[in-house]
Each structure stands twice: as structure tokens, then as C-alpha cells.
Amino acid sequence: MADLGRHAPMKLSLKLQLSFFESSRQTTDTHRSSRKISCETGISRTTVMCIIHDDLQLRCLKKRRAQELTAANKVTRLTRSKHLLRRYSKSAVDEKVFTIAAPSNGQNDRVYAPKSSRKKDVTAERLQRTHSRFCMSLMVSVGVSKLGRTELVFVEPGVKINGAYYRDVLLKKQLLPTIRRISGDMFIFQQDNASAHRARDMAEFLKRETPAFICPDLWPSNNRDLNSVDYKVWATMEQRLYQRKIHDIDQLREQLTAIWHNLEQSIIDSAFDQWRKRLTACVKAKGGHFEYQL
Numbered sequence: 536m537a538d539l540g541r542h543a544p545m546k547l548s549l550k551l552q553l554s555f556f557e558s559s560r561q562t563t564d565t566h567r568s569s570r571k572i573s574c575e576t577g578i579s580r581t582t583v584m585c586i587i588h589d590d591l592q593l594r595c596l597k598k599r600r601a602q603e604l605t606a607a608n609k610v611t612r613l614t615r616s617k618h619l620l621r622r623y624s625k626s627a628v629d630e631k632v633f634t635i636a637a638p639s640n641g642q643n644d645r646v647y648a649p650k651s652s653r654k655k656d657v658t659a660e661r662l663q664r665t666h667s668r669f670c671m672s673l674m675v676s677v678g679v680s681k682l683g684r685t686e687l688v689f690v691e692p693g694v695k696i697n698g699a700y701y702r703d704v705l706l707k708k709q710l711l712p713t714i715r716r717i718s719g720d721m722f723i724f725q726q727d728n729a730s731a732h733r734a735r736d737m738a739e740f741l742k743r744e745t746p747a748f749i750c751p752d753l754w755p756s757n758n759r760d761l762n763s764v765d766y767k768v769w770a771t772m773e774q775r776l777y778q779r780k781i782h783d784i785d786q787l788r789e790q791l792t793a794i795w796h797n798l799e800q801s802i803i804d805s806a807f808d809q810w811r812k813r814l815t816a817c818v819k820a821k822g823g824h825f826e827y828q829l
Contacts, residue, residue, distance in 0.1 A: 604823060613822030616761070616814045618753050626680040626722035627807075628710055629764035630696065630729070633773070633791060634672040635781045671784050675791060678710045679768060679803045683717040685710050687795040689788065698734025711744055724748035727762050760826055761813055767806035772798065 569587060573580040604612070674690040688709050690696060696705075714722060724745040726732045733751045741748040759765045775794050781787050809829075816825035 609822030611822070612758070612761075612817055615753050616817040616822070619749065620811065620814050620818070622723060622747075622749065626678065626714060626718060627725040627763050628676070628678045628706075628714075629727060629762060629769070630674055630676040630690070630705075631764075631769045631772075632672050632674045633776065633787060635783065635787055671787075673784060673787055673791070676705050676710065677764070677768075677795070678714050679764060679806070680714070680718055680722060681804055681807055682721070683800070684803060685713040685717075687792060692784070696729075696731050698731050698737060701731040702734065702737060702740055706740075707744070720746045722746060725763075726754075727758060727765075728754045760824075761810070761817065763806040763810045766813075767809065768798075768803060771802055 569580055569583045572578075573583045576583075671692075673692070674696070676688045676690060678685040688705060690705075694700065714724075722745070724741060724747065726749075728751055738750055741750075772791070772794050776790055779790075781790060812829070813825070816828055817823075819825065820828070
């Protein structure tokens with residue numbers, strides 16, 4: 536047997552544990568991180584990583600949070616994705632709420648306590664992230680296309696986004712005029728399945744005001760992974776926005792405006808380039824989750 540050095544007993548023991556974890560994929564042990572294994576075995580994390588990569592030839596993949604899909608959701612996503620593949624859209628409208636406080640990420644907010652301590656012995660201040668009852672926020676709406684984009688449209692605090700407001704204010708007065716100026720009649724209007732977008736007379740309005748549009752009956756349910764503005768544009772803006780602390784609504788508005796002004800058109804183009812690939816992946820996954828395959 537090759538000499539494994541002074542860590543030979545530990546490495547062999549850990550190697551056996553990891554081999555068991557790999558072979559018993561249905562057990563809860565398969566989710567343990569290298570940090571967790573290091574803590575439980577008393578072996579340094581460097582040695583753990585060496586065994587995982589060099590000895591066992593394994594790679595560590597991080598789980599992602601995803602919305603649960605029912606059987607009915609999958610059927611709907613599959614059917615509508617097939618229809619959408621026949622109509623590759625290059626114009627999209629969406630809304631997003633940005634808050635002053637950055638979204639919390641539990642993966643990057645851990646508390647380390649002595650191994651012998653119990654959870655109830657740790658103070659509440661260390662285990663809780665407190666926030667005000669109502670976090671100040673702004674809702675913004677935007678239209679994007681490969682030919683350009685609209686300005687960032689702010690919805691004033693307290694305004695309810697119902698069908699009438701969405702149609703008469705956001706679309707008719709603000710977004711559609713700019714979209715026409717940018718694209719002329721060379722666009723297919725795309726929006727998500729929000730309740731305001733499905734108002735009773737919305738379809739008739741869009742028939743009159745757009746060259747063509749994707750109706751709500753064709754838009755997949757549970758669709759953040761298929762909404763080009765969601766999975767690319769808003770995600771990029773959110774990442775840039777929370778690189779520094781935001782103190783009030785005015786600063787939030789200023790930062791959003793600056794980020795939107797400096798957002799590269801190539802990011803928007805990339806979002807639309809990914810859309811068809813994502814629809815194809817959704818069909819391949821029979822309407823299920825597919826982002827891990829991209």
C-alpha cells in the first residue's frame with residue numbers, strides 16, 4: 536500500500552466514509568459538505584478536499600433552491616414551452632421589487648460555536664437576523680429587447696398594480712411608446728403570468744397596441760427560470776445593487792437608475808439568446824427543473 540504519510544489512518548478512515556456516502560446516494564449523508572466532514576472527523580479541510588478530488592476523483596456540486604413543481608405544473612410547462620419554441624420572442628416586459636435591505640443568503644450567514652455547546656446555549660442575537668417589520672422597497676418596471684430598452688419605470692409606493700394601472704399607466708403611457716420608438720413594428724410582446732397581466736380586457740388591448748404578443752394561455756406557470764428578465768437582467772442588477780449598503784428610498788432609486796443606465800446591452804442580448812436554450816431544456820426535462828443541466 537502506498538505511503539499516505541502521518542495522516543494515513545485518518546485518510547483511510549475518511550476515504551471509506553466518503554466511498555460509503557457516494558455509494559448510498561439516497562441517504563441524508565450525501566449532502567454533507569467538506570467543512571461538515573472535516574468537523575465530524577477532526578481532519579483538516581485541506582486533507583478532506585485532497586481525498587475528495589485526488590483519491591476519490593469526485594467533484595462537489597452545490598444545491599440550488601428551486602420552487603416545487605407539481606405534476607400539473609410540469610405538464611403545463613412542457614406543453615407551453617413547445618408552443619413558445621415556435622415563437623422566439625425578442626421583446627419582454629417585467630416588474631421587480633427591490634428592497635433597501637439586501638436579500639439574506641443563509642449559505643453565507645453561519646454561526647460557529649464550540650462543538651460541545653447546545654443550540655439553546657447560544658444567544659438569540661447570534662442566531663437571528665433581525666429586520667424592521669416593513670422593509671422599504673421600490674417596484675420598477677422595464678421593457679427590454681435586442682434592439683434596445685426602455686427607461687426604468689418606478690411605481691410609486693402605495694400604488695396597487697392592478698389590471699387597469701398596468702394597462703393604462705405602465706403600458707399605454709410609459710412602456711409601449713418607447714418600445715415602438717425602439718423597435719417599430721418588429722417585436723413580439725412578452726410578459727409573465729402575473730395577475731395584472733391576465734386582466735379580462737388585457738388580450739384585446741394587446742391585440743390593438745402590439746404587432747403580436749404571447750398570450751397568458753401560452754405562458755408557463757412557475758416560470759422564473761423561463762423569464763429572460765428574471766433569470767438574467769434582474770439577477771445582474773440585484774448583484775450590483777447590493778455591493779454597498781442602501782440607506783433610504785432616495786438612494787435606492789439613484790442606485791437603480793445608475794445601474795440600469797450602465798447595464799451593458801450584451802447582458803440583455805445574452806438573456807434572449809438563452810431563452811430558446813432554456814425552453815428546449817424544459818422540454819427535454821419534460822417540464823421539470825432544468826437549470827442544473829445548463
